Amino acid sequence: MKKVNLFFLNFVLVVGVIMLFSMPAVSSASKMDDAKKLFEQRADPEKAKQGIELLQKIVEKKPKNMAAYEMLSRLTIYLAMDLAAKPDTEAESYEYLGLAGEITDAFMKLAPKSVEANFWKAYSAAVAKDIKTALSYGEAAYKIDKKYFGGMPALLLGYLKGLLPPFMGGDKVAAYKFIDEAMEAAPDNLMIHRIKAMLLVGDVKESAQKALVHLQFVLESEPSKGFEPEGKRDKVVAQQLMGAYGEALKALGK
Numbered sequence: 001m002k003k004v005n006l007f008f009l010n011f012v013l014v015v016g017v018i019m020l021f022s023m024p025a026v027s028s029a030s031k032m033d034d035a036k037k038l039f040e041q042r043a044d045p046e047k048a049k050q051g052i053e054l055l056q057k058i059v060e061k062k063p064k065n066m067a068a069y070e071m072l073s074r075l076t077i078y079l080a081m082d083l084a085a086k087p088d089t090e091a092e093s094y095e096y097l098g099l100a101g102e103i104t105d106a107f108m109k110l111a112p113k114s115v116e117a118n119f120w121k122a123y124s125a126a127v128a129k130d131i132k133t134a135l136s137y138g139e140a141a142y143k144i145d146k147k148y149f150g151g152m153p154a155l156l157l158g159y160l161k162g163l164l165p166p167f168m169g170g171d172k173v174a175a176y177k178f179i180d181e182a183m184e185a186a187p188d189n190l191m192i193h194r195i196k197a198m199l200l201v202g203d204v205k206e207s208a209q210k211a212l213v214h215l216q217f218v219l220e221s222e223p224s225k226g227f228e229p230e231g232k233r234d235k236v237v238a239q240q241l242m243g244a245y246g247e248a249l250k251a252l253g254k
Contacts, residue, residue: 032067042079073103118140122137122138152181157178162199190227190231192223
């Protein structure tokens with residue numbers, strides 16, 4: 001009887017140890033699933049905030065979780081931009097913009113040679129209007145993998161170089177080259193068409209018709225799957241551009 005009890009006790013201990021070591025992994029995976037669900041509902045600011053809080057807890061417990069850092073960076077930047085677009089939450093946006101800077105700094109410390117960390121650091125800097133930092137990390141991300149995230153490193157560089165004056169690193173020829181590379185990587189991405197239209201709007205007569213083509217593409221197309229909130233924002237900006245410049249562009253394009 002004692003042998004049976006001893007065997008049973010050992011069995012229980014072994015099972016307990018196995019469960020103890022397996023539980024954190026299951027819990028972490030479950031939390032990531034929850035975070036993904038909140039991320040998918042990011043158009044709702046409260047869901048986005050909940051997602052950020054959950055992802056912060058995940059990286060606190062798993063500081064080398066690249067996927068969590070990538071999602072956290074993207075979500076925090078998205079929320080900062082979303083809040084900034086609304087007059088009643090503009091002040092709150094600065095809080096999340098600062099948080100995005102901290103998160104992407106931590107991401108860079110974790111993976112300084114990764115395209116993910118370099119790109120999101122560049123993106124957060126661009127949103128914060130820290131142009132020098134945005135260009136530096138954007139160029140690093142581009143060199144690592146210009147097709148990452150649907151050509152986003154190329155698009156970011158194209159956007160910055162297209163808007164900046166030459167003495168700050170601006171270069172319209174290079175800008176269109178970068179944007180066309182991004183468009184080749186993700187031809188259905190509304191953001192790429194919207195940004196190209198923004199640059200073309202400010203250009204000379206021969207660009208007017210091209211600007212209209214890209215604006216109309218944004219307005220008439222459905223966002224890519226998984227990018228619905230961003231696509232909605234692209235459509236709003238395209239509509240604003242069309243309202244402000246549409247008639248002038250049509251006249252120039254004739």
